[in-house]
Amino acid sequence: MLSAAHLTAARARLRRYPAKHTIYWEGEPSSFFYQLQDGAVRLYSCGQRQDFVHSLVFPGETFGETVIGTNPVAPSSAEALTDTAVWVVERAELLEVLRQHPDLHAQFTRRLVDLLCFHTHMRSNTTLLPAAEQILQLVSYYAHKMLTRRNAGNCGTTSAQHCCFCERLLEQADGYISVPFTRQQIADMLGLRVETVMRTVKELDAAGRLRLHEHKLYYRTAQPALAGSAIPILS
Amino acid sequence: MLSAAHLTAARARLRRYPAKHTIYWEGEPSSFFYQLQDGAVRLYSCGQRQDFVHSLVFPGETFGETVIGTNPVAPSSAEALTDTAVWVVERAELLEVLRQHPDLHAQFTRRLVDLLCFHTHMRSNTTLLPAAEQILQLVSYYAHKMLTRRNAGNCGTTSAQHCCFCERLLEQADGYISVPFTRQQIADMLGLRVETVMRTVKELDAAGRLRLHEHKLYYRTAQPALAGSAIPILS
DNA sequence: CGATGTATTGAGCCGACTCAATTAGGGTGG
DNA sequence: CCACCCTAATTGAGTCGGCTCAATACATCG
Incomplete structure (x- = not known):
């Protein structure tokens, strides 16, 4: 989670989306990083017969972290579940802020680790548990x-x-x-x-x-x- | 992947494991970060009836990245598939080297993003595809x-x-x-x-x-x- | 050749899905 | 307060993909 100071440094813009609005689509090139201020967001993939929800995002949490990869493509779609307010940060700005603030970068890395653990765990659950x-x-x-x-x-x-x-x-x-x-x-x-x-x-x-x-x-x-x-x- | 210089800076030790040797178990507190030098490793979870393999690790790739989290616990077990040689880095050393080398930290972060994308993708595949x-x-x-x-x-x-x-x-x-x-x-x-x-x-x-x-x-x-x-x- | 590990196949089972119908709860306009 | 609407909750019957169990065929290696 970025502090107000970090958001300012990264030129974050606060954008509001109505419920059911799609913030980005799976498969499209990513350009932004997001931090949810208010509301709720779901990250999901569309299938022929059903949607699969990767995770729910709560206020204060970030999403779209994969934008910092080289040549990033969104691994999921993001949709506002309710009316939401989101801080939007451009990729280049995020990279610059992370470079300038090692502590923030370390924190960002820990967020990635948490996500990785979550998905790893859910993945084995899907296979191994009833x-x-x-x-x-x-x-x-x-x-x-x-x-x-x-x-x-x-x-x-x-x-x-x-x-x-x-x-x-x-x-x-x-x-x-x-x-x-x-x-x-x-x-x-x-x-x-x-x-x-x-x-x-x-x-x-x-x-x-x-x-x-x-x-x-x-x-x-x-x-x-x-x-x-x-x-x-x-x- | 850490260069020879980085490995030295992180006081990495090269350890050899025979085929089928378990390097660490899922659920136990993590203390080390690994980089495979030679051989092959599988990351997996044990179930009642079957194992689930999260991924295969090839030489030059790292594993155990989640050790950099706070209070890290291994999200999977790691087993040598063949006779292997692995660079082993202590958590504290890794953190220090990442702090000293922002470029390496950025590269490390991209590795995490890749892993996250992989697991995200596999997870929706499992659910949505035949x-x-x-x-x-x-x-x-x-x-x-x-x-x-x-x-x-x-x-x-x-x-x-x-x-x-x-x-x-x-x-x-x-x-x-x-x-x-x-x-x-x-x-x-x-x-x-x-x-x-x-x-x-x-x-x-x-x-x-x-x-x-x-x-x-x-x-x-x-x-x-x-x-x-x-x-x-x-x- | 015998041992061990992998590949194949067949028969039957079972959990989860599909499809269709019904009921319940909450919100809205009158 | 009531009629109406819409979403969510429930339930039943039947189907199906993937699993279980068991047996057999190959293949490699010492």
């Missing part, structure tokens, strides 16, 4: 990510950085949080079908690994609080 | 990679950097090259089963998209040379 485990891991990953945002105060209506997902993530008293994704979104992130997610989630509920209540999905982030004990929410 | 297309794309990717190595003279018995795969990759006069992978290796890289690869490859042969001859697999890297025309091998 649908139920994949769903749990996905929900767990995003739940922790959103809780961290929430706890850092980066979210909510008082912050400049709104995120429809984090805001909809309601913590329950008993250590469960509501999962702010639709079945379709979960399916798209795993390459599964809505119906499969539907049925698998019902099984997970029956097995006590998730909870279903009034069509909403709940995930346990912490052990149920026992009387008198104070167990912090995992982050 | 087995036949996945096999073609995989073979195409590695064929080009190995041909590039070959053409750059980094391979062969006269070079210090041997690679059992590149050496086995024989070019035919008609623009076909032999694919140096076993069906099992292809299956592991795609998360498929040997039998599935077997059957799909036969279909691809029938469809003229691949060629099977005496149990060996051939991939067309260039158009069949017409009389009098000089079509270069794609790289």
Whole structure:
């Protein structure tokens, strides 16, 4: 994440996109780097029968990092899920700022490493785990990510950085949080079908690994609080 | 790839491993960065029923890049496929050398971007494409990679950097090259089963998209040379 | 030649997908 | 508050690609 000073140094422009607007298409030459200020973005690939969502981007996170490669081509499309505000940085400016600020470059590199680990992990999950485990891991990953945002105060209506997902993530008293994704979104992130997610989630509920209540999905982030004990929410 | 000077600056040690030796395990804290000098390495994850191979590493390529993250944990296991020689660099040394050499850091970052693009692409392929297309794309990717190595003279018995795969990759006069992978290796890289690869490859042969001859697999890297025309091998 | 590893093939199973229909929840204009 | 609309949630029946299991054929190497 670039600080305000870095954004200024890189001549970043704040652009606003309406919901469903495509910021760039997979396969086209990349020219820009992005940092989401407000809203939500999905990175995805189109298929004949379905879309595959590589990841969701939350405010404060960057995307389009691959622009710093030589002769870069977008490996995915980017679409605004809600009305969004995005800092847009030109490739050359980004390269220059990274050159001028070694610490930022190091931080940028760590972001790449995180992305790489995420995709590596998801890739082996897809191959090696049954649908139920994949769903749990996905929900767990995003739940922790959103809780961290929430706890850092980066979210909510008082912050400049709104995120429809984090805001909809309601913590329950008993250590469960509501999962702010639709079945379709979960399916798209795993390459599964809505119906499969539907049925698998019902099984997970029956097995006590998730909870279903009034069509909403709940995930346990912490052990149920026992009387008198104070167990912090995992982050 | 680090030059000899960089390796020296980073106090890299050349270590040799026998075939089938595991260099590190998925899940354990990472302490080192590696650059393959000689041999071949596979990065993989173990599953209950099968292994999943994230990628193959050839001489001159690096692996374990994720060690530069904060609190790094290996996202995959690394195993020597043949007898290998590997330059091993301590995390702290790598960080220091990258700090001292901005150009190297930039190059390192581009390597991460390449890896990210590769995994992103493979991930959408897994979800969106049928087995036949996945096999073609995989073979195409590695064929080009190995041909590039070959053409750059980094391979062969006269070079210090041997690679059992590149050496086995024989070019035919008609623009076909032999694919140096076993069906099992292809299956592991795609998360498929040997039998599935077997059957799909036969279909691809029938469809003229691949060629099977005496149990060996051939991939067309260039158009069949017409009389009098000089079509270069794609790289 | 025997051992070991890879290639092949066939039969049957199964999880995930396809297709189609129905129900529920939320938001909007009247 | 109600009719209407649209998205999301559900459910059932049937299909299919890829997997499982088992057996056989090749190939290479000591």
